[in-house]
Amino acid sequence: QVQLQESGPGLVKPSGTLSLTCVVSGGSLSSSNWWTWVRQTPGKGLEWIGEIYHAGSTNYNPSLKSRVTISIDKSKNQFSLKLSSVTAADTAMYYCADEAEIWGQGTLVTVSS
Amino acid sequence: DIQMTQSPSSLSASVGDRVTITCRASQSISNFLNWYQQKPGKAPKLLIYTASSLQSGVPSRFSGSGSGTHFTLTITSLQPEDFATYYCQQSYNTPRTFGQGTKLEIK
Numbered sequence: 657q658v659q660l661q662e663s664g665p666g667l668v669k670p671s672g673t674l675s676l677t678c679v680v681s682g683g684s685l686s687s688s689n690w691w692t693w694v695r696q697t698p699g700k701g702l703e704w705i706g707e708i709y710h711a712g713s714t715n716y717n718p719s720l721k722s723r724v725t726i727s728i729d730k731s732k733n734q735f736s737l738k739l740s741s742v743t744a745a746d747t748a749m750y751y752c753a754d755e756a757e758i759w760g761q762g763t764l765v766t767v768s769s
Numbered sequence: 770d771i772q773m774t775q776s777p778s779s780l781s782a783s784v785g786d787r788v789t790i791t792c793r794a795s796q797s798i799s800n801f802l803n804w805y806q807q808k809p810g811k812a813p814k815l816l817i818y819t820a821s822s823l824q825s826g827v828p829s830r831f832s833g834s835g836s837g838t839h840f841t842l843t844i845t846s847l848q849p850e851d852f853a854t855y856y857c858q859q860s861y862n863t864p865r866t867f868g869q870g871t872k873l874e875i876k
Contacts, residue, residue: 692865702813702856702867717864718770751812756803756860757824759812 658683660752660760668746668767674739678752678760685710685730688754693726693737695748696762703748707755708735742767771795771859775868781876786847790871792840792857801861804833804842807870808853816855817842849875 664676678691685691693705706716708726716724725738739746747767753759772795782788792802800820805813815824817833820840830845844851852875857868 701869702858704858704863704865704867707863707865715863719864753812756818756858757815759814762812 658687658754658758660754660758662750662752662760662763664763664765666764666766668742668765669769670743670767672742672767674737674742674746674750674765674767676737676750676752676763676765677734678736679732679734681733685728685733685735688758690755691726691728691735692753692755694751694753695746696751697748705737705739705750744768770864771798771861771866773857773859773866773868775855775857775871777871778869779872779874781874782847783876784847784849787843787845788847788873789844790842790855790857790873792835792842792868794838794840794859794861797837798859798861800836801859802833802835802840803858803860804831805856805858806851806853807856813856818860844873847873 659681661679668674690707692707695703706726708714723740728735749762749764751762774793776791802820804817807813816827821833832843854870854872856870
C-alpha cells in the first residue's frame with residue numbers, strides 16, 4: 657500500500673525559498689502517472705500547486721509558475737517542491753498526493769521572520 | 770483557469786437525512802470530476818472519481834452524478850462520521866482547480 661510523507665522546514669523567512677520533500681513508501685514512483693502538490697489555507701481553500709510525471713515533465717499553476725519548481729528523484733523514490741520568494745501569503749498546509757487517491761498527512765509551513 | 774463553484778457553502782442536516790451538494794464548472798469538463806471529503810486536521814479523502822465512480826472502500830451511501838458543467842454529490846442516510854467538508858475538483862486540465870468547499874454540519 658503506497659504511502660506518502662511530507663518533510664521540510666516548518667518555518668521559512670520572507671523572501672526565502674520553501675523546500676519540501678515527499679517520500680513514497682510501499683510502492684514506486686512509477687505506480688502513478690502524476691505526483692502532485694496541493695496547499696490549503698483557511699482563506700483560499702485548496703489550491704493546486706503543480707504536478708510532475710514520473711518521467712519528469714511538469715505542469716504548474718500559472719498563479720505560482722514563476723516561483724515553483726517540482727522535481728523527482730527516482731533513486732530516493734521521492735519528489736520535491738521548491739517555492740521561491742515566499743511571503744506570508746504562502747503560509748499554508750502543504751500536501752503531496754498522487755493523481756487523486758493517495759495523500760500525505762500534510763505539513764504546515766509558516767512564513768515569518 | 771476553470772472555475773469550480775459549489776453550493777451551498779454550508780449545510781445543516783440530521784443523521785439519516787439525504788443531502789445533495791452541487792458543483793458547477795465554468796466550462797465543460799466532460800466527466801473529469803472528483804469529490805473529496807475532509808475532516809479537521811486530516812488530508813482530503815477521495816470519495817468519487819470521474820463524476821460517478823465510487824472509490825474503493827467508500828460506503829455506497831455516497832454517489833455522484835453529472836457531466837459537462839453540472840455535478841452533484843449525494844449522501845443518502847447521513848451517518849455521524851459524514852459530517853465534514855466536501856470539495857469537488859476538476860481533472861480535465863491544469864491547473865486542476867477545486868471548489869471552495871461545502872461544510873456539512875449536524876443540525
